[in-house]
Amino acid sequence: MVPPCQVKHLLKLVIMPQSPVHRGSSHEIIRAIQQVVAEIPAGFVMSYGAVAKCAGFPRHARMVARALRLSETDLPWFRVVNHQGAVSPRGLNGEDDLQRMLLEAEGLEFDAQGRLDLSRHAWQGRR
DSSP: OOOOHHHHHHHHHHHHHOOOGGOOOHHHHHHHHHHHHHHHOOTTTTEEHHHHHHHTTTOOOOHHHHHHHHHHHHOGGGGGGGGGGGGOOOOOSSSSHHHHHHHHHTTOOOOSSSSHHHHHHBBOOOO
16 A cells, blocks of 8 residues: 555656656756757757757756766867857856867858857757
8 A cells, every 4th residue: 555645746656757858867857958069060069958958958958068067088079059050158267268269260250249049050969
């Protein structure tokens, strides 16, 4: 006999399908995010949110930044921009300028507000 206090919890497990957010550990999420970033081709970018969604973990845009920081491989981290198509400020260490220079070296052009045209340069992910 199941205690009444656990019935609601058990019903959720049986009836409610697990969303992708609940499958696996943060290590699994990080690995999936890093795989998506590794696939972004030269001359294209993805937003943090688009990377998370493509990896199967929507609403985990902040986890993308963490996954890029924790990467032990050479990921094209500079191909991930914010949802406005701009380089996200990181502080006074010069990485903002480095990211912009790397993107420009791949042929991407920023407008006067420092944004990329995502309608032209956004990669839609795996198909």
